[in-house]
Amino acid sequence: MSTPIQLRPDETFILNVGPQHPATHGVLRVKMEMDGEYIVKSETVLGYIHRMHEKMGENRTYAQYLPNLSRLDYLGALGYTHGHVLAIERAAGIEVPERAEYIRAITVELNRVASHLFWFGAFVMDLGGFSPLMYAIQDREHILDMLEAVTGARLTYCYYRFGGLYNDIDDDFIEAAKRFIPRMRKSLKKYAALVTGNIIFQKRLEGIAPVSAEMCRKYGATGPVARGSGINFDVRKNEPYSVYPEFDFDVPVYHECDSMARYKVRMDEMEQSLRIIEQGLEKLPGGPIMAEKKPKNIKLPVGDFYQAVETARGSFGIRIVSDGDKNAYRLKLRSPTYSNMHLFDEACEGMLIMDALAFMGSLDLVIPEMDR
Amino acid sequence: MGGYFSDIFNGSKSLLIGMGITFREFFKPTVTVQYPYQTLKMSARFRGHIELIADEEGNPKCVACGMCQRACPSGCISLDSVSVDIEVDGKVKKKKVLSKYDLDFTKCSLCGQCVENCNFGAIDFSKEYNLASTRKEDFHFNLLKRLEERNA
Ligand code: SF4
Ligand code: SF4
Numbered sequence: 001m002s003t004p005i006q007l008r009p010d011e012t013f014i015l016n017v018g019p020q021h022p023a024t025h026g027v028l029r030v031k032m033e034m035d036g037e038y039i040v041k042s043e044t045v046l047g048y049i050h051r052m053h054e055k056m057g058e059n060r061t062y063a064q065y066l067p068n069l070s071r072l073d074y075l076g077a078l079g080y081t082h083g084h085v086l087a088i089e090r091a092a093g094i095e096v097p098e099r100a101e102y103i104r105a106i107t108v109e110l111n112r113v114a115s116h117l118f119w120f121g122a123f124v125m126d127l128g129g130f131s132p133l134m135y136a137i138q139d140r141e142h143i144l145d146m147l148e149a150v151t152g153a154r155l156t157y158c159y160y161r162f163g164g165l166y167n168d169i170d171d172d173f174i175e176a177a178k179r180f181i182p183r184m185r186k187s188l189k190k191y192a193a194l195v196t197g198n199i200i201f202q203k204r205l206e207g208i209a210p211v212s213a214e215m216c217r218k219y220g221a222t223g224p225v226a227r228g229s230g231i232n233f234d235v236r237k238n239e240p241y242s243v244y245p246e247f248d249f250d251v252p253v254y255h256e257c258d259s260m261a262r263y264k265v266r267m268d269e270m271e272q273s274l275r276i277i278e279q280g281l282e283k284l285p286g287g288p289i290m291a292e293k294k295p296k297n298i299k300l301p302v303g304d305f306y307q308a309v310e311t312a313r314g315s316f317g318i319r320i321v322s323d324g325d326k327n328a329y330r331l332k333l334r335s336p337t338y339s340n341m342h343l344f345d346e347a348c349e350g351m352l353i354m355d356a357l358a359f360m361g362s363l364d365l366v367i368p369e370m371d372r
Numbered sequence: 373m374g375g376y377f378s379d380i381f382n383g384s385k386s387l388l389i390g391m392g393i394t395f396r397e398f399f400k401p402t403v404t405v406q407y408p409y410q411t412l413k414m415s416a417r418f419r420g421h422i423e424l425i426a427d428e429e430g431n432p433k434c435v436a437c438g439m440c441q442r443a444c445p446s447g448c449i450s451l452d453s454v455s456v457d458i459e460v461d462g463k464v465k466k467k468k469v470l471s472k473y474d475l476d477f478t479k480c481s482l483c484g485q486c487v488e489n490c491n492f493g494a495i496d497f498s499k500e501y502n503l504a505s506t507r508k509e510d511f512h513f514n515l516l517k518r519l520e521e522r523n524a
Contacts, residue, residue, distance in 0.1 A: 064445035067483035131394050138403055145415075152419040152497070158483045166484065167417065194393045199383035 012040055015353070028367045030344075030360075037352050042345045046371055053372045057320075057331030062088055062298045063162070065331075070156040072335060073369040076115035077157050078108045078147075079311030080369075085160045086241055087307035087318045091300045092162070100164040100289045101243045106177070106280040107147065107159065109273040113184065114143040115312035116266045116273075119364045123263070124195055126361040127204055132195050139187050146176045162298055163291030177281055181274050188270060196267065205260040209359035211347050212257060219346075220339040223314025224269065225363055228262035230255040235310035246283065247276045259362040266364070299326050313337050313364055337363070338370045419482045420498040424473060424515045430523045432516065434494035436470045440486035446479040449486060470516065477503075477511040 018029040027048040033041040053072065057065050069084045070077035082104055089096055117140040121133030144154045150169050151159040159166050195201055216226045226233055234251040236244045252268035254261035300322035308317040314336025321330040340363050348356040405412055414420075424432045436453035452472040457464050487495055505511065 060445050064443070064485065066485075067445060067481040071481075131397070135397070141403075149415045149417060152415075152417040152484070153482065156481070158481075166488075190393060194390045197386045198390055199379075199386045 010035075017357075028341075028365065028370070032353070032356075034353065037354075039348050039351050039353060039356055042348050042356075044341060044345055046341075048371065049368055050371045051368075054331050054333055057333075058328050061326045062300070062328070065327075066161070067156070067158045070158060071368065072333070072372060073115075073311065073313065073337075073366045074155050075118050075366055076111050076312035077155065078104075078111040078159065079309055080316055081157065081160050082108050082242070083307055083309035083311075083316050083318050085162055086309065087305055087320055088162050088298060088300070090307060091303070091305040091320065091322065092295070092298055094163045094291050094294055096163060096291055097288045098243070098285050099287045100291075102280050102284050103165060103169055103289065104160060105243050105247070106169075106277050106284075107150070109276045109280070110143050110147060110177070111157075112273045112312045113270050113277075114140045114147075116270050117143075119266065119312075120191065120195075123361040123364075124201070127201065127358055129195070129198075129201070132191065135187065135190070135194075139184060142176070142180050142183070146173055146180070149173060149176075161290070163294040165289045168289045174281055174284075177277060181278055184270070184274055188267070191267070196264075202260070204355075204358055205258060205263060205362070206256075207258050207260075208355050209259045209347060209351065209362065210257045211343060215343050215347065219343040221314070221343055222336050222339065223310070223312075223364075224262055224265040225314065225340045225343075227251065227253050227265045228362075229257045233315075235308050235315050239308060241307070241309060243280075244276075247279050249273075249275050259359055262362040262364075297326055299324060300328075308334075311336060313366065313369070314340060333372055335369050335372060337365050338372075341365060341370055414499045414501065418497070418499055418501075419484060420500040421477045421480060421482075421503075421513065422475060422486060422495045422515070423498040424519045425494055425496055426519055426523065432470050432473070432494060432519055433492055434470045434473065434490075435492055436468050437492075439489045439491065440495060443485040443489035445483060445485060446481060448476045448480045450474045450476075473515045475513045475515055477513055478508055 012033050012035045015032045015034045016029065017032060018027065029045040029048065031043045031045060032039050051071070053068050056068055066081065066084070069081045072080050088094075117136040121136035124132040147157065148154045150167065150173050151157045152166075153159075211221070211225065211229050213226075213229045213231050215221075216229050216231055221229075222233065230253060232251060232253045235241070236249075237251055249272045252265050252272065254264050300320065302322055302324045304319070304321050306317060306319045308315050310316075315334075316336055317332075317334035319330075319332040319334070320328045323329040344356075344360065344363065348359060351359065424434060427433050434451075436451060438451065441447075441449045441451055450472070451470065451474070453468045454471045455466050456469050458467050459465075482497075484497075487497065503511070
């Protein structure tokens, strides 16, 4: 007669989330030590889509590096390319015409809305709701069409140039953007009623996965993750760049520290981005879109340059160490989700696995940006 | 106890509101395009793979200067030229003529550096996007041959 297997009360098992788990976006692996449905310990393993973007920055010229920046975060690519061109322009002392900066701000904000829309859809789908994803993609499609008409690409834009832009926007773009703003405002109301007000959604997010402000500081979390934990930090306000000081907009901050707070920050940010676009279209000055005095082959002076910008996921920084040559001696990219992801391991200890996956969604991860 | 019943009431209400929204969406017109049967027109600035541009006589405008080749971040372009004798105003002159222009589209990131760096307006983006294939070689384009085919 056999005796039934006796489990030790403290026995745990290892659960691999990823590398290609359908519940995560991109190839991220999280090794979780589980006690039943509770996480005892988790370990994030990165590197599955590392493409050596930093190294590439060192062995090609500054202009040749332009397309790389939009391959980091494929959902909000313009923010990253903006950081790159700003860094080079400041280091090389290139004056950018005002019109070009306004167009940059407008397109970056449109891209931010597109990125948040996709995150919104994917996040709700992680939690089991499918329709919002379809509605969000439908709205995002309008932005992609607009951006395609000016940049020539739908996702991996290569639109900004040192000293200006690849080409100018036309009246069609301005018309389309003006039509889009009220449409998007209506959609935001729809999302508030359909998703934010939904009881199941609220119960799964409110009070779940608290991330304290200390933890954010410890891991260097920025963007909506930090702003959902009560840290009022937005590079556009705190270290203004481009023409952002000209715009009147608010930085949404929530103090609840839970997944719901992070969700609300992003939903409010979309409205603020619409405000910036509206003001940008109104104030858009005429004139050239490319600097007149601009060296053909850009060489930076010897030195160490850093530029931070606020992308859809947080503060993105690019550091260029130049030895005076036409390519960088060392190029370092500080990507926001890399830092945001690292608080996951500590924060998810003792959490239910389903809550942890919702938490992961609320961090808004884009894996190629983390891995670079 | 009161909280329990108000939870049920408010919860059901929020679900009904959500259902109302999806129900209304249900009757809205379809926005998707039925792809193989319907296609979209590519926007004027759409960037497909590059294509050589011909002058009035059908010859490539390209003077084989090699600027595009040097500007390309990924080394997609390889070109070659031959020197031919031509007669201008009774004098024999040497002229560089493009003999080969190959594009390895598997590596191209459609960045536009080549088009921007060409001072002769000799290349431009095509509107080609139907490029599915299971063979890598199908993406190695002989642009000179493609130009001849277009001329024919
Ligand atoms: S578009 Fe960019 S990657 Fe493609 S061939 Fe031209 S320079 Fe090279
Ligand atoms: S395409 Fe333009 S840049 Fe390239 S070799 Fe010909 S003329 Fe020169």
